[in-house]
Amino acid sequence: MPVGLVLSVLAAQAQAPARTVTAFDADWRFLQQDAPAAAQIAFDDAKWTTVAVPHDWSIAGTYDQAAPTGRGGGYLPSGVGWYRKQFMLPETDRARRVMVEFDGVMANSEVWLNGQQLGQRPYGYSSFAYDLTGKLNYGPGQANVLAVRADNSVQPASRYYTGAGIYRHVRLVSLSQVHFAQWGVYVATPQVSAAQATVRVQAEVMNQAAQAGTYVVETTVLDPAGKVVKTTQTSQPVAAGSTVVFTQEIAVPKPQRWGVRQPVLYKAITRLRQANAVLDEQATPLGIREAKFEAATGFWLNGENLKIKGVCLHHDAGALGAAVPLAAWERRLNLLKQVGVNAIRTAHNPVAPEFLDLCDRLGFLVLDETFDTWTAAKNNGEQGYNRFFTEWWRADTRDLVRRDRNHPSIVLYSVGNEIHDNLNDAAGFQKYKEQQDMVHQLDPTRPVTMALFRPGQSKVYENGFAETMDVVGQNYRENELVAAHEAKPARKVIGTENTHVLSAWLALRDKPFMAGQFLWTGFDYLGEADWPETTNNQGLFDRAGFWRPLGYQRQSWWATQPVVHVVRREENAGAGAWVANWTPTDFDTYDDAKVQVYSNCDEVELFLNGKSLGAKPKPADDSPRAWDVTFAKGTLRAVARNKGKEVAADELRTAGAPAKVVLSTERPTLAPGWDEVAYITARVVDANGVPCPNGTQQITFSASGPGRVIAVDNGDVRSHEAYQASVRATYLGQCLAIVRASAPGGSITVQATAPGLAPGSLTLAAAK
Structure with missing residues (x-):
């Protein structure tokens, strides 16, 4: 590069903002069918629909029992969708790097810029980016066209609803030629105590300029109130075309530690400097906490032995499909907090990054999961990720860990759910170990597990496989997991998927070594249902976020506040589902009401129209308190007491005609x-x-x-x-x-x- 041009590039970098991030969600043109020529810049998309992303076009479709998505995809549409976006860049960006970042495209995405293919990504849950530098037009009137093809036409591709299209956020990022790598600023807290914490920063600096230079990485830690705790600087040369990792350690005295009850967040501001110019800057929310698993006593957070009371969540939100606004997740997580839930398993794929931000802010622990399948197919999802695992697992695992490792909410990674690959041979051992080793390399601060499927058949408790796992995770069959630990007490164990039955809860409550469990599920989710049902209904809450009796019961087991809820069998003499009302569908045939009360209080007394039906103490095994009630119209009221004092009440009233x-x-x-x-x-x-x-x-x-x-x-x-x-x-x-x-x-x-x-x-x- 000529000296004059080098100087002009450096001057442009010094004047331009260090990093410019532009929301790229608005004004996309969309077509719900294939259009092979749509990648070309001159293609006429004038008749296409204008949409904003995130956008899930499948949820806008109609249910059809014959839909190729079938049982797994909830009988909603699949196919090919195209998106095109026209944009212009200022001339000043010519001297910079320009990236486009996608948080997720469902699925088998291909991306073009101005007719040039940038790449493809089969896994719809992965976040990814493309470097647009060298392919762009700059200046007034010089248009660029970004084209995206998303293809989920090969079905059945999943055992649960996936959505379709650019269903997560998109950004355009403008950078200096020397900058931090994508997800290249890694902030961890390897040592934490009440007296002091060590914050470790590893910043990957990429030099994509034509000349070497000496650069400074400066990190400032701000406390939760925004006050500067400490600033440190590290300087070293970076050759042209190379990437260098800068490592720093910062002592934070008497840290306010992040936890499920007080999710306090510090912030690390990391800047890349050369002389007086700031070339790049990233702000990383920082939760200072110590999390660990112990074989004998389960999970510990900041020195407190804590039971992980989790739920599994799929990535859809009912009527919104897979394109879920953050406010919808906030509503759901706040409902789960009311139940006493403190942890989320991302079943069974990477979630949107803002979901993890929310877990950080609200104080949820997270089991971060990669895949539902490796190479072996699963029923109702035979054309899924199993087709791509061998070629793509490395990139997808790498990107998940690098993207997510700064979140204090994440305490455990999972590299698979109910994997059907043979785990009783050398190849099965190798697949797991390679994934676990990659996670350890990218994030040595957190353990790795997977959700084992029928361990008795796969022989993993006998063949040594379980011993290769940092934490042994098993779906269901809690007594089997208990026995596996008791046979070899050095095993750290956790329930990765559990039912709502009382025995499953008692396995967690009564066994100190059981670190936690994740209920199937927190909310009903689309798919994995047999027609005419379209939704899997095993949630504490239904698809719309309305309470279900399962949620009331779980609240009586997991919540710390006084809880009392009354439910009855919907039909006479104990038939039908549990419902929370006192209005039978047929008053003439309903006289024998089987009633249960869910409560964590010492005593519950039940009243019908003011007359006591008796008081009952809290059972030692946390089972519901039951009454046989001769139905009468009016009010059924449960009063809960602790040490003789009323602390909670619930009542059901018979409804009249709708008004x-x-x-x-x-x-x-x-x-x-x-x-x-x-x-x-x-x-x-x-x-x-x-x-x-x-x-x-x-x-x-x-x-x-x-x-x-x-x-x-x-x-x-x-x-x-x-x-x-x-x-x-x-x-x-x-x-x-x-x-x-x-x-x-x-x-x-x-x-x-x-x-x-x-x-x-x-x-x-x-x-x-």
């Missing part, structure tokens, strides 16, 4: 933006405000002001109604609408009407 619709929300103020949504619940009640659980009413939602209804749902696993609509039938007396603000300021009025009922109305403040 009106009542709206409610947990989010009365709504800011504009894709990640901001409000859930509006519509309940049908009688003249006295008692919920009416029976029958169905067609609720029509509307929104006026700067907002709109983007989806509706009711949690019914047999419903085939459209999600992106304004009308929804009630199920168990309720349904909901999801609303997004379209502009700042003003008020959004949501109304719900139903034939023969007084309408409901609710006003949201549209934040500025």
